[in-house]
Amino acid sequence: MKNLAFQLRQTATLMDETIISNFDSSYYNRAIAGAVVFLALTGEMLYTCLQGNLANPLLAYSITLLLCGALWVYYHFFSRSWKRVTVTAAEIIVYDVVFNKQLTIPFTEITNVGTYRTRGNNGSWGAAFSQSLVIEFKEDQSVAFDEAWYDNYSKLTMAIYYHKYGPGHGRDRYLERRGNPA
Numbered sequence: 499m500k501n502l503a504f505q506l507r508q509t510a511t512l513m514d515e516t517i518i519s520n521f522d523s524s525y526y527n528r529a530i531a532g533a534v535v536f537l538a539l540t541g542e543m544l545y546t547c548l549q550g551n552l553a554n555p556l557l558a559y560s561i562t563l564l565l566c567g568a569l570w571v572y573y574h575f576f577s578r579s580w581k582r583v584t585v586t587a588a589e590i591i592v593y594d595v596v597f598n599k600q601l602t603i604p605f606t607e608i609t610n611v612g613t614y615r616t617r618g619n620n621g622s623w624g625a626a627f628s629q630s631l632v633i634e635f636k637e638d639q640s641v642a643f644d645e646a647w648y649d650n651y652s653k654l655t656m657a658i659y660y661h662k663y664g665p666g667h668g669r670d671r672y673l674e675r676r677g678n679p680a
Contacts, residue, residue: 516584516585516586517584517650517653517654518582518583519581519584519647520648521648522646522648522649523649525646525647526580532576533569533576537569540562540565540566543561547559547562579644581593581594581595581641582595585658588604589602589603589605590603590605590633591603605662608633608634608662609636609637610633611631611633611662613630613631613632613655614630614632615627615629615630616628630642630644631651631658
C-alpha cells in the first residue's frame with residue numbers, strides 16, 4: 499500500500515506539468531508521401547492535357563478532375579488528423595495546424611470523455627485496431643484524437659482523465675486491483 503501511495507504522488511507530479519502532443523512521424527511521413535504522389539499524378543495529368551498529346555482530350559480532362567477530387571478528399575481527411583494537443587491543469591488546447599485555428603476546452607465544460615476502436619487506422623499495414631479518444635464539451639461539440647496520430651497518445655489520455663476525474667481514475671484503480679504489480 500505504501501508503494502501505491504508513492505505511485506499516486508509520482509503520477510500527480512507528472513500530471514501537473516503541461517503535456518504537448520508529439521506527432522507520430524511514420525504516420526505523417528506516409529500521409530505526406532501519399533499527398534505528394536497524388537499531387538504529382540494530378541500535375542502530370544494536367545500537364546499532359548495542356549500539351550494536347552492525347553487522342554481524346556475529354557478523357558484526359560475528366561481523369562484530371564477525378565485526380566483533383568481525390569486530392570481534395572485526401573487532403574480533407576489528412577488535415578483532420580493534424581492537430582497539436584496541449585493538456586494543462588485547467589484546459590485542453592487543440593490547435594489545428596492546417597487551418598490555423600485554436601480551440602480551448604476548459605475541463606469544467608467537458609460533458610463526456612470516451613474511447614472507441616476502429617479497424618485499420620493505426621498507421622500499420624493490415625487490419626489492426628486503433629483507439630480514438632472522443633471529448634464531448636459544451637452541449638453539442640466534440641473533438642477526437644486517434645492513437646495513430648501521436649507518439650505520446652497514452653500520456654495525453656492519462657493526463658486528460660487525471661485532470662477531468664482526479665486521481666484514482668483508470669490506471670490508479672487498475673494498480674490497486676492488481677495488487678500493485680509495478
